[in-house]
Amino acid sequence: MKSRKGWTLTALLLMTVLVLSACGSKATDNGSSNGAQANNELEQIKSAGTMKVGMMGTYPPYNFLNDKKEMDGFDADIAREVAKRLGVKVEFVSQEFSGLTPSLQSKKLDAIISQMTITDDRKKVLDFSDPYITNDVKIIVKKENNNITKLEDFKGKTIGVGLGTNDETYLRNEVLPKVGDFTIKTYDDVITSLKDLDAGRIDATINNLYALKPIVDANGFNIKAVGEPIKSDQAGIAVRKDNPELVAALNDALKGMKDDGTYNTIFKKWFGEEPAQ
Amino acid sequence: MELVFENIPFFLKGAYYTLYVTVISMFFAFIIGVLVAIARLKGPIWLRLIARFYVSIMRGTPLLVQLFVIYYGLVDYGVTLGSLTAACLGLSLNAGAFLSETFRGAIQAVPKGQTEAAYATGMTPAQTMRRIVFPQAVRIAIPPMGNTFIGMLKETSLVAALGVTELLRSAQLLVAQYYVNMPFYLAIGVIYWIMSIGFSAILEQVERRLARAY
Numbered sequence: 271m272k273s274r275k276g277w278t279l280t281a282l283l284l285m286t287v288l289v290l291s292a293c294g295s296k297a298t299d300n301g302s303s304n305g306a307q308a309n310n311e312l313e314q315i316k317s318a319g320t321m322k323v324g325m326m327g328t329y330p331p332y333n334f335l336n337d338k339k340e341m342d343g344f345d346a347d348i349a350r351e352v353a354k355r356l357g358v359k360v361e362f363v364s365q366e367f368s369g370l371t372p373s374l375q376s377k378k379l380d381a382i383i384s385q386m387t388i389t390d391d392r393k394k395v396l397d398f399s400d401p402y403i404t405n406d407v408k409i410i411v412k413k414e415n416n417n418i419t420k421l422e423d424f425k426g427k428t429i430g431v432g433l434g435t436n437d438e439t440y441l442r443n444e445v446l447p448k449v450g451d452f453t454i455k456t457y458d459d460v461i462t463s464l465k466d467l468d469a470g471r472i473d474a475t476i477n478n479l480y481a482l483k484p485i486v487d488a489n490g491f492n493i494k495a496v497g498e499p500i501k502s503d504q505a506g507i508a509v510r511k512d513n514p515e516l517v518a519a520l521n522d523a524l525k526g527m528k529d530d531g532t533y534n535t536i537f538k539k540w541f542g543e544e545p546a547q
Numbered sequence: 548m549e550l551v552f553e554n555i556p557f558f559l560k561g562a563y564y565t566l567y568v569t570v571i572s573m574f575f576a577f578i579i580g581v582l583v584a585i586a587r588l589k590g591p592i593w594l595r596l597i598a599r600f601y602v603s604i605m606r607g608t609p610l611l612v613q614l615f616v617i618y619y620g621l622v623d624y625g626v627t628l629g630s631l632t633a634a635c636l637g638l639s640l641n642a643g644a645f646l647s648e649t650f651r652g653a654i655q656a657v658p659k660g661q662t663e664a665a666y667a668t669g670m671t672p673a674q675t676m677r678r679i680v681f682p683q684a685v686r687i688a689i690p691p692m693g694n695t696f697i698g699m700l701k702e703t704s705l706v707a708a709l710g711v712t713e714l715l716r717s718a719q720l721l722v723a724q725y726y727v728n729m730p731f732y733l734a735i736g737v738i739y740w741i742m743s744i745g746f747s748a749i750l751e752q753v754e755r756r757l758a759r760a761y
Contacts (some may be wrong), residue, residue, distance in 0.1 A: 327723065328719060328720060329723070334720075334723050334724055335721065336724070337724075339556075339557050354599075362714065364720060365708075365710040366707075369708055373710060374624035376618070376619055376627060378627070378710065459719070459723060460569065461722065461723050488725075488726040489726050520744075
């Protein structure tokens with residue numbers, strides 16, 4: 271009895287050790303092993319009948335939980351419409367933004383539709399559909415703050431930004447070297463960063479105006495957007511690399527939506543205006 | 548507060564996942580804990596070393612890191628686990644290590660004379676373990692075991708990072724929906740508290756029942 275227990279335990283422990291040692295060794299080339307299967311991922315989604323879509327779920331009006339406890343918002347509507355056009359159901363997985371890309375790469379998700387800005391860095395590890403929205407990003411400060419109106423004023427201040435977002439990369443790699451030292455404080459969702467701004471724990475944040483409006487409306491936050499847009503971002507649907515069939519199908523779906531007016535209807539529903547051409 | 552009552556069904560769903568992960572992990576952590584404790588006390592030297600290594604790693608690294616290794620890391624080696632599976636596996640392995648120390652301490656706390664007396668009556672080492680040492684050790688182990696279990700209940704909040712909509716994640720989603728923080732975080736605090744009271748009560752019952760045998 272004792273020896274049998276011993277063997278079960280040994281097996282279990284050996285597995286753990288193997289796992290741990292495997293993690294310690296260098297990952298040599300995991301891109302190629304993923305590539306072999308990737309060709310028929312569109313077919314996989316179709317045969318599964320559901321597309322697993324990752325989103326933050328804490329970023330109104332883009333993606334959030336509505337009164338009925340369903341994922342709702344601009345991103346969610348786009349996801350539903352795209353899935354409909356692929357002939358599958360959509361299953362939403364809500365996760366912090368910084369966890370979305372790892373989840374996609376580890377095949378826990380089929381796509382990310384969560385205001386993911388298309389950037390060259392991300393294109394190295396992900397594939398993107400055509401952009402489905404363009405957002406102007408502005409500096410946001412407390413209402414009574416008149417010291418910060420442009421990026422150069424960030425020097426010596428504390429600036430909040432979403433962890434793992436394109437805005438964070440932008441602040442770190444472009445703004446920081448240019449304007450000199452400031453502290454970057456990272457958040458897992460937009461609403462916390464705005465709350466901290468309102469509470470005075472950070473001096474400014476950068477975000478796009480659509481995201482700002484509902485939060486300010488609901489809270490009467492004492493914050494404002496200042497200056498000219500510092501950049502303009504295009505968000506796309508992110509999928510795993512080397513997945514041309516899926517990307518083509520997503521692009522077809524997006525194009526179809528734009529052509530038949532569905533896209534405009536969704537855009538107006540959430541932002542109250544026609545999309546800019 | 549009204550907001551909280553309106554959203555109780557949603558919280559209950561979150562609480563369900565929290566409880567689900569906790570109970571399953573408790574079960575496996577218990578088994579792992581017993582096996583590792585025995586391995587460390589009675590196993591051959593190489594097994595003892597492996598067990599020590601395991602306990603040292605699990606105690607010496609943050610649970611969140613362990614969960615990330617299991618959930619995101621293993622995928623690179625072709626092992627893709629669902630988020631619930633990964634959460635349960637991570638918590639079981641982690642709590643198992645802590646429990647094994649509890650059990651080891653408890654087994655060692657049983658006076659040596661008990662074992663010697665058992666041997667003198669002709670019992671085999673396995674019988675001694677099962678009939679004499681274990682029943683006494685279990686009683687000693689219950690209060691610290693309760694600590695580990697209740698600690699685990701709260702640590703399940705880490706699995707929100709793996710995309711499980713458990714209690715903490717439910718609160719975060721509601722905060723984003725209604726733009727208020729306090730009531731929701733207080734509410735999940737209360738729910739965690741109620742659940743841990745529940746666990747304490749169960750453990751107390753177990754303790755009382757075991758004490759009756761004396």
